[in-house]
Amino acid sequence: MTVQATARVIPIGIHDNAWRDDFFEFLNETADRILRETLMEKIEDFTRAVLDAKSDILGQLTLGFIKNRHRPLFEQEYCDCPVCGKRVKCANKEAKRKVESLGGSFFLCRPYFHCKNCGTGFCPLDEALGLASSPKQYDIQDIEAWLSSELPFKTAEEAYERTTGNSLSTGHMHETTKKIADGIGILDVCPTKTEILQIIDDIAKNNFRRPVMMLAIDGAHAPTRPEPSPRKGKRGKGEWKEIKGLRLYLIDGNRIVHLISWHQVGTDRELAADLRTIAKAGLIPEDRVRLCVIGDGADRIWNRTSELFPTAKIVLDFWHCSEHLHEAANAQFGKGTPEARTLVEASLTRLFDNDPDNVIAEFRSxxxxxxxxxxxxxxxxxxxxxxxxxxxxxKAKRGGYHIGSGAIESANKFIGHVRLKRSGAWWYKSNANNILKLRCAKYNGTYEKIVKKFVETDREKTYRRA
Ligand SMILES: [Zn+2]
Structure with a gap:
């Protein structure tokens, strides 16, 4: 026997064939029923008929595979109670529940046990399969959150129905999105320290100096409403609240290498705490990069940033600074006058010559x-x-740093505005933040990771025994 042959992964295999008869009988009956009941002429008639039956057919196949793998759990008569350990006799051999997944829907009839000693009810097969407590399984829940973070709930529901042929309610999408996003913390949406160090190393290889890591900080606005608002009748008054955002990226030549985006409706203090968490997790390795913080200089967060990263280079967003100069020059000389333009241009040139003192002197004069x-x-x-x-x-430009905060402004738009700013949409802060978390995860490439974590936690919760 060759080494390769011994190392091959062995598939689960076929345990019994009883399920096949059931499945093919179902398939035959379904085909007959479709032929009997449906008039099919054009291609769309055929595909529609198949699509309509798809979920049931795939569901029965899925059920067949489950029976093949877990046959003993369908026939179990006795089981030890997972809580008190007492031996329990099956209370209902065919307890029925619905299972819906992207791989089809079916009813699962399996033994149900009830322990009289401690009052625990349980189905060993559910636990073996790791079934979600809702009929809609985790693969559907994943899509629900994915679509809802992209589209208004109503449109997301329609997109799901149009593409899968299965139905879903807006309410369920809403709940699932909340369930998945509620448990997400900032580190969940971030790449790991190892991943970040790897990216830094890759860029450093081709460069003589340590790569520039930019930490951009900026605010945007989200339409919010008081939470909770009455379901019917007059809603609370809408209010624009600030989304505090940060974006961490590396500069590799002309390329921006994105690492982390994090945007939440919240306070400066909360953003500072999140920054501290990122720093503590080693995601901003100051010894491996040349760190530069860029922003518009809004006071409080600015001071906290310099406390957190005392060695970082600080750059004030160029456009913001230039706006200040324009305003002052326009107020003095009139908007668009040659004098105003000359003053602004001269000042900016001096700033590019690292000569802010003379700009200050000029304005003072x-x-x-x-x-x-x-x-x-x-x-x-x-x-x-x-x-x-x-x-x-x-000096900043020559050092290879960015002097404008365009990188975070585009993140503001992509992560916040395109989903939150919809006509008539006024968000609960918690819902807005949940959507933002999911969108950040997508942008950071960590969406799969957060869904995986959700599934693990939810399973653990569902099957945890006292
Ligand atoms: Zn018990």
């Missing part, structure tokens, strides 16, 4: 024409004084 101009000019001076380090754009 202006004698304001109005109260508004005075406020705006003072604003610019304050802004530059507070962020002197972050506006050295020339």
């Amino acid at each position: 202006i004698k304001p024409d109005s109260k508004t101009a005075e406020e705006k000019i003072n604003g610019v001076v304050r802004y530059l004084l507070n962020h002197e380090e972050g506006v050295n754009y020339g």
